[in-house]
Amino acid sequence: MSIKLTVNGDTRELDIDPQMPLLWAIRDHLQLTGTKFGCGMALCGACTVHIDGQATRSCVTPVAAVQGKQVTTIEGLSTAAGRAVQGAWIGLDVPQCGYCQSGQVMSAAALLAGNPKPSDADIDAAMAGNICRCATYVRIRAAIHEAAQTLAAGAPATA
């Protein structure tokens, strides 16, 4: 069945099962591999993308549900918050194995878009859906605070 997907501003028609999770359409059919598979049950956040700006777990979102919506993956992240987050991530050397970090960055960018000055508690609440087995959490908190400061200063870093 033909499914029309708009990802990172590009619209493509794919002949796939409408129940296919967005994650696998993005990865296997659009070859955008920055979005990761971690659990398949919306438990770990590795697959986080933005749908019309909202952080969403693509592993449980059927492609049929996102037709006509704007999907943004890590490859297309270009908001001020997104750039500030990535700049802070690199500056503080947040990643270790790095596998969960696309999802972490997408969740953090969505958090800052809605809450430009989050507290530690806000960060914990917003990021608790993203598992990092390397436990880079201390640096994730620090990097989100740093990105918030960058945004407040009005000069987002370039990633």
Added chain:
Amino acid sequence: MYFRHTEVAAGSAVAVAPSELDRRQFLKLSTLAGSGLTLGILLPGCGSQPGAGGAAAGPLVMPFVRVAPDNTVTVLSKHLEAGQGVWTGLPAIVAEELDASWEQMRVESAPAQAPLYQNLAFVPLGVHAQFTGGSTAVANSWQQLRQAGATARAMLVAAAAEQWRVPAAEVTVSEGVVVHAGAGKKATFGELAGSAAKRPVPANVKLKDPASFKIIGREKLPRLDARAKSTGKQQFAIDVMLPGMMTAVVMRPPRFGAKAKSFDAAQAKAVAGVVDVVEIPRGVAVVARDMWSAKRGREALKVTWDESDAEKRGTAELMKQYRALARGKDAVTAASAGDADGALAHAVKRVAGEFEFPYLAHAPMEPLTAVCALSADKCEIWAGCQMQTPDQAAAAAITGLKPEQVVIHTLAAGGTFGRRATPDSDFVSEVSSITKATGGKYPVRLIWTREDDITGGRYRPLNYHRIEAGIDKDGKVAWRQRIVGQSILIGTPFESVLVKNGIDPNAVGGNAAEEYDLDHVHVSWNAPKVGVPVLWWRSVENTHTAYSKEVMIDELAQAAAQDPVAFRLAHLGKHPRHVGALKLAAEKAGWDQPFAGGKGRGRGVAVHESFGTVVAQVAEVTVSGDKITVDRVVCAVDCGIAVTPDVVKAQMQSAIGFGLSAALLGKITLTDGHVDQTNFHQYQVLRINDMPRAIEVHIVPSTNPPSGVGEPGTPPIAPAVANAVRAATGIRLHTLPFDLAGARRAHA
């Protein structure tokens, strides 16, 4: 064949993938480099193109370092990067001796090749393999890569001296620029690489005085992989896309040890996108054009299992048997000194404890994944290989090729914590079997789902410890301990070299006899035969031996009415590095100051050496109802020379989080041989809301050669927290993960 190079920092990708170099040249190199201390041996045919100004343009290509005309310096990492930072630490060692600029450094994985790329830490033990484990990457590469960097530097200097007609001794190198001040000459590494490649390889090069290190020990040396990993560009095995590639998932037996008897693939094959269903030794594989179709196909697959040899016991039953075994006389002695029984009989203070540790899954965020492309005379594997040459041998055996016909592309792994190091190369074997079974007509990408991962075995072994300890009137400690837990090494190819006198060091190491000065000590071990596959799990046996040791030592201190730090120091006279780390952690934590406690607040301490590194941690907790919150951890680490201090700190933070995950949440249980947990809703792991707000890491200054940091931060955290909880509540936590409500009931 599509293969995306590792993206690193700024700048272009490197020009030549190691696998594209002539394999015969590498074989020749490996023969020459049999000692392991590989010198800069040139690959013939490189760097022969004359360049502008009479200098030869071209790369300088050596086994561990390549200098390209574009002025990049690429270090070939023989070790897997799985987050622990070897793609930064190994280049730092080379860059230091080379006097390179950090900005010009690049890294890529070395091909699978022993002895050239074998892990030198295990050679004295009789293991000759390329693999990453035991927190050895930096330690075993230290001299080798210093040598490699210094050799390349000497050749670049020699090339410059010849070109400028000046004495080599007058040529200096700094930040990647070669200079002769007197002649007013300077050149980049890239400009000199081609000429340097024609120079003879010096037999002896002088290594730097560590006092003059500029890169090694630099407080903040940016990770070479941070950018790619923050932008979604880092390539993992699961990201490999080959033309015509199919995706496979495997249906594995519902119980460990069962085998497929028969299967009906009709409905699976009817699922759109499914192209093949094949039996392999480990189950039945469904091959499809994408992951979704493969999963749907597997749901429709019907397999009948032969469970006659399957493990059918549950963990409750196993633990009951372990407790009974611990009370029996029949065990192997792991350590013995003095007269433990006699000393215990005369002890003035005694404590006893029974400790229970569950099976634990590694659960790396990238589930096990491997890609295989097979032709008549070549097999290529893309995976986060932790044991490159054993994986290569396994793929060769399965595909009927010679090991040298198997090319291993080691990609960054999305975590491992030991899971990708399997003596039988489990996931690499599976993808090789599937590709062989489908005739090599398309490349195959095997993906384990999270359910496959959590239920797939290879766990940290279930363990039971029973300890009786006491102090005599002079304050001397007597210690008797029984450990009951499966062996990791027995039954693997490592048994013959690593198991001595029936003792598996990966079951009993890090016990009190090793870590404290004890006059009277007896440690023994039972190794029950259980069909649940077990494996190394970040810090291995230390995950349980450090726990029971540090909790019992703390209880002894309490029984003796002594301060926990002072009590430990009194029994560490022969362990000066323990003393150094413990004192530093205590000092930074303000241990000598009264603890700003209050209701439910407590602090605890633990110290432990593993993999040659000593780590001490002070944990501060708040207990509210049955909820334990770890507020602050102060960590001191003695890892010899800290090559990349910020990576050392990151590894301590990581190991603390990983250990806390096990202490607070981690548990795999079985019922009638079936694993009870399937995904992260049941196998819970630490999330950001349970991560301490403050983790402070302090590095003990040292001039000793570096030791590892990937694992040693894990063992102390659970006992430090348990000791803090006991200080806060009086409750002893002897069963993991912590169940404060259960412990309260037992205590009442």
